[in-house]
Amino acid sequence: MKVEILKVSGINEALFGMRNPLNSWGLSDTKDDIIGKKDLNLAQRLIDGGTEHCKFMRQIQVWLNITAPRYWWSEFDTYKVGTSASSTSTMHKLFDKKTEIKVDMFEVHSDFEKKIINELIKDLNILRDNYFKAAIQQEKDSILVTAKRILSESYLNLRTVNLNYVVLRNIVIQRKNHRLKYEWQECFCKEITKLPYAKQLIFYGMEEDYERLKGENN
Known part of the structure; x- marks a missing residue:
């Protein structure tokens, strides 16, 4: 912070x-x-x-x-x-073509928290990859909404x-x-x-x- x-x-x-x-x-x-x-x-x-x-x-x-x-x-x-x-907007900027989601985008204070966040980051980056591969906007929107729903409260x-x-x-x-x-x-x-x-x-x-x-x- x-x-x-x-x-x-x-x-x-x-x-x-x-x-x-x-x-x-x-x-x-x-x-x-x-x-x-x-x-x-x-x-x-x-x-x-x-x-x-x-x-x-x-x-x-x-x-x-x-x-x-x-x-x-x-x-x-x-x-x-x-x-x-x-x-700043997670709806517009959660997924960035140039940058994968990383642990320093979260407020983390312990090894336990870091472990949990790293697991979440793996899933978010899978969604990110799928988002940029998606051919139609409706599919992109669905992926982004899923990412926002699972996004941690510690996201900065x-x-x-x-x-x-x-x-x-x-x-x-x-x-x-x-x-x-x-x-x-x-x-x-x-x-x-x-x-x-x-x-x-x-x-x-x-x-x-x-x-x-x-x-x-x-």
């Missing part, structure tokens, strides 16, 4: 809008995405007030490339509000995801003790520590978790 930060946008704009309710723009000390002490103090007080008060964090947008197994995506899809994604799928700092903070809180520790903590949340002001905003009040995850980056 791999998480890659593509872009972060909206820090200046979000911090400006944060001061709209009290018309306190004159107190703002944020410039060029560098958050000033006064703005950070207000931001953290709003975070303390709960998600209904820290609406400004919804306007800090993040784009990620995430390559993750299907079983992880089924859990990530819990987060429908404030997220959007574009995905790439999505380009757009989400915001509120969603990321909720994920950090909700997935702290999740059973999929490697996927959520060691891959996803660890990468989130690299975002601008992650400690001060996303991990605010959870600084020990930030330091633990940040230490694992080294």
Whole structure:
């Protein structure tokens, strides 16, 4: 599993809008995405007030490339509000003329898992060969549907995801003790520590978790 930060946008704009309710723009000390002490103090007080008060964090947008197994995506899809994604397609790209299906296309963590996946790969590559030999589209479609039905939950799928700092903070809180520790903590949340002001905003009040995850980056 791999998480890659593509872009972060909206820090200046979000911090400006944060001061709209009290018309306190004159107190703002944020410039060029560098958050000033006064703005950070207000931001953290709003975070303390709960998600209904820290609406400004919804306007800090993040784009990620995430390559993750299907079983992880089924859990990530819990987060429908404030997220959007574009995905690679198994319907169009499971079978590739140039490349056979290989074990590195799956999330594998043990010899037992590798053994099971290798057996599946043999069957998938037989289907792949039959797919490219098939003379009519109906036969190709039938073979592809069979492959999708037997495809393992550990098959890796790439999505380009757009989400915001509120969603990321909720994920950090909700997935702290999740059973999929490697996927959520060691891959996803660890990468989130690299975002601008992650400690001060996303991990605010959870600084020990930030330091633990940040230490694992080294």
